[in-house]
Amino acid sequence: MHLSPIMRIAIDCRTLLERKTGDRTYIANLIRRLPGLTPENDYLFLLHRPLQEAAEDTSWLACLRAEIHVVRNPSPRTWTAVSLPSFVRKHGVDVLHVQYIVPPVCPCPVVTTIHDLSFYRFPQSFPPRDRFLLQHLIPFSARKAHRVITGSDSTRRDLVEICRIPDGHICVTPYAADAIFQPVADASRLRTFRQQRGLESPFWLSVGVLQPRKNLTRLLRAYHQVLQKNRDVPLLAIAGKRGWIATDIFREVVRMHLNERVRFLGYVPDEVLPLLYSAAEALLYPSLYEGFGLPVLEAMSCGALVLTSNTSSMPEVAGDAGILVDPLSVDSIADGLSRLLHLDERGRQEVRGKGFERASTFSWERTARQTAEVYRQAAPRDLASTALDAPHP
Known part of the structure; x- marks a missing residue:
């Protein structure tokens, strides 16, 4: 006997067709789990182009009941x-369920996930046109949606302050590192990878789109400052595609004569990142602002030490497993780099162990369960009460 579904839930999955971003990672991990966790619902995944045009592998979608x-x-x-x-x-x-922008008129309740409000906190990180649109559309969308999901208490507070929506309207569902982020223990594989990338020497790693919000200019100045006092400093490898105003970063490298010390790796696909994190001495992530900061958990899951900022969501994510610095202070970042540099092997193992433990407290399955509960809360009352009574695996 075929039972009618309790709810039909449509999810905007357009970011699946793009190269890796936090938005893509979020939606991919969510839809991998929702159909299995709540089989009583029907899921419809919506794209704007065929899957064949996806920039990353999407073959796993065929295995989902959706x-x-x-x-x-x-x-x-x-x-x-x-x-x-x-x-x-x-x-x-x-x-x-959409990310960020909701339709102005919709025949059913809408849930939106707003990962961050960086366009408001750091508007200089966006082209003027994008900034103008986001500053108008995001607050409207937050107020229009039946529920707003976000990944951290930091962003929840921003939503209340900036978008003027009630705290009870917002649901915090922390994210997690993807299961592919595990230490690569094969020494031969790591050695080959390092040779191919020109990273045979020890290196520190930065990951993220090359844009002002990632704070790479201050990181480079702090790195240069540490180099003046100690030449036995790892190389700096920067992985990420060019973003808004990226040329300032390259100019800074030339100005400080760091060409021989800094490697720009460009965009790095998901399947390569675990190798990169596993080979790195540490992840350097002194971002000015993050809605969550997934690279922190990704690096910890692979055994890399982490230096990150003491602002926005990053202390929530790193806990006591990372070295926290003031991202607005070059001296503070430099002090953090010096602490990394002078850790002995016992200290490194202790911090690494804390990183593994911290990363394990985050789970995409928990995120998916919490999201399914948000759908129930947003649904029409008769459907919501039926969903509450449904058995769960």
Whole structure:
């Protein structure tokens, strides 16, 4: 006997077609788990282009108990406002889940995940047009949505302050490192990888899009400061695609004559990152602002030591397992680098152990369960009460 689903939930999965970002990591890990954790619901995963155009591997989607729909629109600018509500109405969707921007009018309740409000805290990190749109659309979307999901208490506080929405309207569902992030113990494989990347010498690692918010200019100045006092300093490898105003970073390297000490690796795909983290002495992540800071957990899961900022969400993520610095102070970052440099082997193992323990406290399965509960809260009352009574695996 076929039982009707309790809820039909549509999820905007367009970021699956792009190269790795925090938004893509979030949605990929969520939809991997939701159908199995809540089989009583029907899940519809929505794309704007065919899967064949994806920048990363999406073959795993075929194993999920879900419908995949390509919702086409002649203009990408009207996909959310026009195509999405039309699809929802036609397919009898009970709850729609998007990231950031919600449709201005929608026939069903909408849940939005807002990962951060960096466009407000650090507007200089965005091109003027993007900044203008985000500063208008995100607060509107936060107030329009039935529920707002975010990954940290830091961003929850920002949402209350900036978007003027009630605290009870927001659900914090902390994220986690993907299961692929584990130490690579094969010494031969690591050695080959390092040779291929020109990283035979010990190196510190920075990961993230090359943009002002990642604070690479101050990191480079702090690195240069440490080099003046001690030449036995690891190389600095910077992994990430070019973003807004990236040229300032390259100029700083030239100005401080760091060309022989700094390696720009460009964009690094997911499958390579565990090798990079495992080979690195430490991750340097003194970002000015993060909604969550996934690289901190990724690095800890692979056994790398972590230096990160004492602001926004990063203390929540790192706990006592990372070296925390003031990202606005070059001297503070330099002091943190010196602490890394002078850790003996026993100290390194102790910090590494704390990192493994800290990373293990975060779970995508827990995130998915909490998200399913948000759907239930956002659903029409009759569906929500039915979902509450449904058996769960």
